[in-house]
Amino acid sequence: MLNTIKYFTIKIYVEEINSSGQLVDSDDVDVVSFNFTAINAALSNEEQHASYIDNELVLGFGGDNFVNGGFHRRYLHSNTSDRNRLSKYLTLKPTNKRYIGEDECEYLSMLVKRDEGEYPYLQAIFYDLSGNQISGSTINFRGIALGDGTYSDSPLDYGVSGVAQEIQMMVQFGVGTRNIKETIEGLLAVDDGVAPLIGDFRYISRYEIKSYFTKTGTDPQIGETVTYYINHSTTNIGTTRFHWQNRLGGIDSYTFEDTMIKSLMTSSSTFEQTIYPKFGDQLGESPSTNFYLNTANEQRTGGITSDQYHSVAKSNIKSYRNGQAVSRPISNSEIPMMEDLLSSPRVWIEGGWIGREVFRDNFDVVLSEDNWQKTQGSYDNVQLTTSNNHIAGSGNLVFGDNSGNDEFRAVSRKRIPYDPNKIYEIEIRTKRSGSGDGTTYCGFTAYNSSGTNLGIHYPTLNNYDQISDDEWETWRGYVSGLGENSTDKVVSQRNNANNPAYPSSDAAFISAFFIVGFEDEETITEIDYIKITEYESDLPNTERWYSTLNRNYYIPVVIKDSTTTMFDSNNVQKITVDYMHSKEQKTLK
Structure with a gap:
């Protein structure tokens, strides 16, 4: 941009x-x-x-x-201020109340001014379903998307070699639910910033974004507060997510979640040609075929004596995908945003993996043999707590008491049908305290169709020595395809979807598995939840080829026209937009 x-x-x-x-x-x-x-x-x-x-x-x-003077006073985020109001972001979307799904990208664009190496940053504060702030989950965003899939933790120091750096410039922060749970580099937690604090938004009601000028937060807030309410009913099935450059220069986003129609529009020229088919070569090599009469090698068409006939062929084929999307009822405050979408010259829709959750345990009740098969440890050494800043369910489990013999390992009794053409994401939220060295494992156990155990894999965490700082971390590992039980694929972590683990060639089921306090070390380990999500690609012919490149991607489109449906009694309305892909579909010429 x-x-x-x-x-x-x-x-x-x-x-x-x-x-x-x-x-x-x-x-x-x-x-x-x-x-x-x-x-x-x-x-x-x-x-x-x-x-x-x-x-x-x-x-x-x-x-x-x-004009520039007034523009700066409204939008520039800087250390000094001659204004009595908080700076605005480069957006036409309402900031006091935004809706976002549990797995959606969104960006806040802002004008910033560097001052002696310092520059603005954003802070996120999260609230549970009861509206209470989740203690210990505040996140400081210091990472800026560079446009090449990476992030910079010094956004205003980034530039082209030999070109003077800008003192004032526009930057954009990824603040959507997917941005938060997928970004590690450039996303600093309260302490070490090893992994995101938040990974699952099912039990979060909202979060707030505020901008400050220094990391310590001792300076006053300089930007407006943006509040995101989680729409837990939004999925990536049957919805259309639009991103566009607004007229202020920033990026706005909105999900049309009412109805969706996709179609293909084609146009072509036709011409007549004469064909001389040789059906013997096409339908068989034996003289006994219907197109060989009395074993004579005659080229005929269905018994007609002449082998010449006319046909119509296509040329100059043009093919474009198009679609129609209908919004949910929108308020009057969202109308300027919609008008801006309809007139924007740069619009994209979002594609990517289609997922569904196939396993979840919120660890808010004490484990039992009914749900988990314990292979080591004692249930007496597992306690339930509701006051340690969990986000899933009504509590979380604490394993061990830092006195030794704190190892606990178990495999879920729920066996999930395994499709090697899809990819499975195994996610855990965990933290550790105490003075011991007990490490953590998380992954799955594979089974064949007869129920035979094919071995344990640790793609999410493998012998992970988590810092004992009482800070939650979220980790995800991936498994896809089939293969031999190689040592590398079993032992090593696979936190990158580009390089997933794979079970044995006859695997038919998988079950969640974890170990805490490995080798009976002294430790206190807590687990908030473990969940498994099954994904498939929305791109044709990409089965088993899953990567960060096709997990989420953006397609440039052109907004053709729109209609508005009014609901006078409620003072709300729906917007229907017709769009087409700006890139031509590939066809044979």
């Missing part, structure tokens, strides 16, 4: 013709310089007028830079 603001300097030199008839710089008039800022934004007439009035009130005059 282009920088929203850019500084320019124009210098005016006065020239004259000297006595020799040469054009030279004048020595009698000083060089005049003008500094100004170009803004990559499409302000409305009302916004331009408001900017002029803003400058008039603050400075006492409009000046040549009147």
Whole structure:
């Protein structure tokens, strides 16, 4: 995305013709310089007028830079402030109440100003289903998406070698539910920042995003508070997620979740051609075929004596995918956002894996042999707590008491049918305290169709020596395909979907498995939940080829037209948009 603001300097030199008839710089008039800022934004007439009035009130005059001055006062996030209000983000989407699904990307774009190595950052605060703040789950966002799949923890220090760095620039933070649970690099937790604190949004009601200028948060809040309410009913099946560049230069997003229609639009030219088929070669090599009469090798068409016939063929084929999406009822405050979507020149829809949860245990009741098969440890050394900042269910389990003999291992009795053409994500949220060294394992046990145990795999955590800082961490491992039980695939962690683990070639079922306090070390380990999600790709011919490249991807589209359905009694309305892919479908020529 282009920088929203850019500084320019124009210098005016006065020239004259000297006595020799040469054009030279004048020595009698000083060089005049003008500094100004170009803004990559499409302000409305009302916004331009408001900017002029803003400058008039603050400075006492409009000046040549009147629009930029008002724009900066509204949108620039900086250490110093001459405003009495919090800075705004580059968005037309309401900030006081936004809805987002449990697994959706979203970005906040903001103008920032670097000041002696410091720059603004965002902070997220989470609330449970009862509306209470989840203690110990505050996250500081210092990572900025660089556009190449990576993040920078020094966004305003990033630039092209040899090119002067901008003092003021636009950056965007990934603040959606998927951004939060998938980003490790550049996402700093309360302490060590090894892994995200939050991985599952099923039991979170909302979260707030605030901007500050220093990591310590001692400075006052400088940006508006953006509140996201989790829509737990939103899935990636039957919905259409739009992202677009708004007229302020930032990125806005919205999910049309009412209905969805997808279709294919084709056009072509036709021409007539004469075909001479040789059916013997096409339908069989034996003289006994119906198209061989009396063993004579005659080229005939269904018994007709002439082997020549006319047909129609296609040429100049054009094929585009298109679709229709209907929004949920929207409020009046969302209308400017919708109008901006319809007029934006840069719009994308989101595609990717389609998932469903196939296993979950919230560890909010004491384990029993009915649900888990214990292979080592004692139930007497497992306690239930409801006050240790869990996010799933009504509590979490504490394993061990830091006195030794604290190992506990178990495998779930629920056997999940295993499809090697899909990919399975095994997720755990865990933390450790105490002074011991007991490590943690998490993965699955594979079984064949007869129920024979084929071995244990540890793709999520393998001998993980978690820091005993009483801080939750969320980890995910992946399994897909079939193969031999190689040592590498069994022992090593597989936290990257590009390189998943795989069970034996005859695996038909998998079950969740974990070990805490390995080798009876002294430790206290807590588990909030373990869940398994089954994913399949929405791309054709990509079975078993799962990667971060096709997990979520964006397709450029063109908004063609729209309609509005009004509900006067409730003062709400629905928006229906028709769109088409801007890229032509690949066809044989």
